[in-house]
Amino acid sequence: xxxxxxxxxxxxxxxxxxxxxxxxxxxxxxxxxxxxxxxxxxxxxxxxxxxxxxxxxxxxxxxxxxxxxxxxxxxxxxxxxxxxxxxxxxxxxxxxxxxxxxxxxxxxxxxxxxxxxxxxxxxxxxxxxxxxxxxxxxxxxxxxxxxxxxxxxxxxxxxxxxxxxxxxxxxxxxxxxxxxxxxxxxxxxxxxxxxxxxxxxxxxxxxxxxxxxxxxxxxxxxxx
Amino acid sequence: xxxxxxxxxxxxxxxxxxxxxxxxxxxxxxxxxxxxxxxxxxxxxxxxxxxxxxxxxxxxxxxxxxxxxxxxxxxxxxxxxxxxxxxxxxxxxxxxxxxxxxxxxxxxxxxxxxxxxxxxxxxxxxxxxxxxxxxxxxxxxxxxxxxxxxxxxxxxxxxxxxxxxxxxxxxxxxxxxxxxxxxxxxxxxxxxxxxxxxxxxxxxxxxxxxxxxxxxxxxxxxxx
DNA sequence: CCAAAAGTGTTAGTCGTACACCCATGT
DNA sequence: ACATGGGTGTACGACTAACACTTTTGG
Numbered sequence: 001x002x003x004x005x006x007x008x009x010x011x012x013x014x015x016x017x018x019x020x021x022x023x024x025x026x027x028x029x030x031x032x033x034x035x036x037x038x039x040x041x042x043x044x045x046x047x048x049x050x051x052x053x054x055x056x057x058x059x060x061x062x063x064x065x066x067x068x069x070x071x072x073x074x075x076x077x078x079x080x081x082x083x084x085x086x087x088x089x090x091x092x093x094x095x096x097x098x099x100x101x102x103x104x105x106x107x108x109x110x111x112x113x114x115x116x117x118x119x120x121x122x123x124x125x126x127x128x129x130x131x132x133x134x135x136x137x138x139x140x141x142x143x144x145x146x147x148x149x150x151x152x153x154x155x156x157x158x159x160x161x162x163x164x165x166x167x168x169x170x171x172x173x174x175x176x177x178x179x180x181x182x183x184x185x186x187x188x189x190x191x192x193x194x195x196x197x198x199x200x201x202x203x204x205x206x207x208x209x210x211x212x213x214x215x216x217x218x219x220x221x222x223x224x
Numbered sequence: 225x226x227x228x229x230x231x232x233x234x235x236x237x238x239x240x241x242x243x244x245x246x247x248x249x250x251x252x253x254x255x256x257x258x259x260x261x262x263x264x265x266x267x268x269x270x271x272x273x274x275x276x277x278x279x280x281x282x283x284x285x286x287x288x289x290x291x292x293x294x295x296x297x298x299x300x301x302x303x304x305x306x307x308x309x310x311x312x313x314x315x316x317x318x319x320x321x322x323x324x325x326x327x328x329x330x331x332x333x334x335x336x337x338x339x340x341x342x343x344x345x346x347x348x349x350x351x352x353x354x355x356x357x358x359x360x361x362x363x364x365x366x367x368x369x370x371x372x373x374x375x376x377x378x379x380x381x382x383x384x385x386x387x388x389x390x391x392x393x394x395x396x397x398x399x400x401x402x403x404x405x406x407x408x409x410x411x412x413x414x415x416x417x418x419x420x421x422x423x424x425x426x427x428x429x430x431x432x433x434x435x436x437x438x439x440x441x442x443x444x445x446x447x448x
Numbered sequence: 449c450c451a452a453a454a455g456t457g458t459t460a461g462t463c464g465t466a467c468a469c470c471c472a473t474g475t
Numbered sequence: 476a477c478a479t480g481g482g483t484g485t486a487c488g489a490c491t492a493a494c495a496c497t498t499t500t501g502g
Binding site for chain 1: 489491492493494498499500501502
């Protein structure tokens with residue numbers, strides 16, 4: 001690599017995340033409103049430019065803390081965006097991540113050095129966002145569907161347990177379909193990554209529902 | 225973004241690809257041998273540094289042509305690698321791609337401006353590679369398995385048709401399992417992205433086998 | 449004691465798996 | 476004519492989907 005070739009100059013990496021939650025049956029994503037140029041005053045996904053001395057996930061967590069105050073959440077990689085003019089400042093390739101959290105278990109900063117607002121937006125009411133974030137968010141929402149169908153990603157929404165009717169509503173909200181109560185329960189239990197507790201909690205009914213929790217990763221045994 | 229912050233400087237993007245083929249029942253990957261530093265003389269995956277005026281896929285295709293002579297092949301994104309010291313020259317984030325081709329339908333350049341050799345290596349006989357390419361290749365091979373199971377990626381291995389026993393052997397080679405002939409045929413047909421032709425070809429038997437081909441993407445109709 | 453959601457079990461249909469026989473051809 | 480792989484159909488078991496009744500509690 002001829003380091004001095006000007007074609008290698010002025011490139012940077014954006015790290016950006018779509019953090020989802022489900023609030024009373026509605027899937028929402030966390031957006032911030034930008035204080036500075038470019039895209040001053042516009043809503044955007046949380047993220048920023050990577051430093052040259054940090055890994056992607058660390059840079060993203062730094063940005064996330066700076067712009068929302070959120071710490072210690074699980075994020076997984078989603079997609080990559082390389083359109084040449086996707087940033088007006090310089091050539092930036094973006095790496096996108098997704099996460100899902102219980103919004104009631106964390107507090108967000110409404111204003112920071114770089115933001116003037118921060119809020120949860122239902123997926124069907126997303127404003128025009130900075131950069132190509134509308135596209136990134138759309139892809140992220142699609143991926144979220146795949147991931148909750150095929151992995152135990154929802155464990156991060158329920159670090160301390162959930163009831164069947166509760167998590168069923170979340171699946172139905174995110175996937176946009178509805179399931180038979182009895183079959184849903186059987187299916188989820190058959191996957192083997194959740195377990196019953198002896199606690200109960202009222203959800204929508206008067207009869208209390210059992211609380212289940214996700215097994216720790218090392219408790220999940222494969223078939224062989 | 226404060227463009228002058230030195231932490232944003234000296235970052236680059238690597239694009240790199242694992243191009244697979246299946247040769248007489250053996251899955252192989254295309255490697256080049258480097259002519260220049262860093263890693264001079266070592267084998268490596270095909271790839272290089274992205275220019276600031278090109279998209280990932282275009283940069284990768286440019287590198288691919290420069291270093292192997294290969295043009296016009298299908299590549300799909302695989303993974304991202306961001307270890308800070310993964311390149312000794314400067315901080316480079318790598319985006320990896322995978323592809324699969326019929327090696328008999330293309331010719332490769334044994335030597336170029338930047339390479340001294342180029343060859344197909346069986347996956348169980350991979351030498352120590354430049355950069356973190358061993359890790360990238362391992363991940364790519366895993367992803368290849370997923371993709372041929374879940375998508376019609378093998379269409380790119382067979383642009384002009386295939387016979388059942390032939391493609392079955394490819395699946396078996398890549399996945400490392402073996403299938404019942406009758407069930408394999410039924411399964412593949414049931415997916416609905418291949419169609420019969422009226423041509424035949426001899427494969428291993430004396431009786432000629434029917435040639436099938438992948439439907440064009442727009443011929444594949446969904447269930448609804 | 450009634451309304452409303454939570455919890456459970458059984459049956460039918462569908463899909464995947466296992467398996468045996470006939471067919472077309474080259475030698 | 477026969478050996479070799481290519482092509483097809485059927486029966487069984489496993490999983491998925493549809494569905495109805497009992498239980499627990501708050502009001």
